[in-house]
Amino acid sequence: MLKELWAIREEVRDRNPLVYNITNTVVTNFTANVLLAAGASPIMSEGAAEAEDLARICSALVLNIGTLHTRQINYCLKAGEYANKYQKPVVLDPVGVGATAYRNIIAGQILQDVRVDLVRGNYGEISFIAGVDAQVRGVDNTGTAIDLPAIQKMSGEYSALVAATGAVDYLLDGRQVHVNRTGHPLLQLVTGTGCALSSLAGAFLAVAEDRKLGVLAALAFYGAAAQKAAENSKGPGSFATRFLDTLYNLSFKDFKKIAADKVYQQQPLEESLTENDAMEPETSITEA
Template sequence: MMHSEGKKVYKVLHEMRAAKPLIHNITNVVVTNFTANGLLAAGASPVMANAKEEAADMAAAADALVLNIGTLNQLQVESMLLAGAAANKKGIPVVLDPVGAGATAYRTDTARRLLKEIDISLIRGNAGEIAAVAGLESSTRGVDSGSSQSGTAETAERAYQALKLPVVVTGAVDAITDGKDMYRIHNGHSMMTRVTGSGCLLSSLIGSFLTVTDDVAYGAAAALGYYGVAAEKAGGFASMRGPGTFQVELLNALYHVGDMDIRQQLTLKKEALKGTYE
């Protein structure tokens, strides 16, 4: 089964690499370089444009838009709204990463405002962030999740009911739902939590995968599977060293991971939800 799923995931990856989509990132200052290098390693083309004077033009030229609220300020929010409107007009995917939502009212309110004023294709965060945006019980600390790592699927399903858009909740087991199907990804490596920006890069990679498929949930699942396999490959090289080596090896793995890596290592499970939420 995993061999078959791996073949499907690699097909999406191969199509993304062939397309070399331009991904417009309005992201936080902590992760800009790592995100750009990660997208390049995977096969996409990054652009990082925060200025409100060019945000709409850049989004109109891009194949996907990724909004990340990790280091918010009012000018950046204005840029996000302008870029979001341009992206919606063009009809390209828009991914929201509500970094640190729940830690402060400003972050939570901004994430909700973006959801209200922009047609968001998918939201991705850890359990605490997603719960905060969806109005569920949560305990976010800084930009880290304070929620149980085992409850990602439950959080994703409940958040979908509240938000009515595809949700990705990352943790020990990643979960994705579009209200009809639930995907669970068991790949990844514990050292990802020791490198800042690993989740932010993931959100941008999801954006790149959504440029080549109309199935948002499966596109996200494919990106998560690919990223998780790359992390495992990187962890094998970095286990005796540390996070610095892991970060470099993750970029290398994103570049090198291919068909057989995914077929052999992917652990992706799909289930239909008992009820759908329209």
């Protein structure tokens, strides 16, 4: 499987997909740099007047509700409508859903009005959308449990892939569960790493024939780059720089070494897991 996932990573570099981001103001620069380092092409937009033009030419659309305001909400819905029209994959990052009624309503409206291909969030955000009690404080995930059957049901209801990322990443498609255990805790100490992962998943979705494998490839590649970057990092500052460099330079040899036995399909589907139950002693985190 690792060769197949790496082939998708190489396809991103070869095809340079254009990822159309309507994202939050905190993470714009970091997200763009992650996409560039991985071989994708970012475009950040705040103007609804260009929604149709960008939806027509983009490879994927990412909707991130991290810093909500009325104009952005209307833009997200309009861009999503055009992305659906032009059959471009749509990624929703429901940042902070579960923390406020406002975010809850908007996330629900997007899921109702836009055909979303992937919902990517932390355990708390995904659990909330799935109807499971979850603790969310701001953009942080304060819960440790994950109810996979409930999230599997959510995936089927929205006909969307769902990536619940945390100590262990779970990718669900309504039928199967894939697991990714690559990553490093320093990702939690750099603002925007979760948001950037959502946008990177959009790039991988855009080039993959099997979109599920595309998202899995993004999760595994991102986490492997984080593990490699952390080897010579002294803290979050040096890690952020090394992480971008590693996204650019990571070889298949290093990817294979890091990801071996950490990316797989999980059978059977377990009723629920906690981070402590799911983690191996050296398992790290791919969420911030």
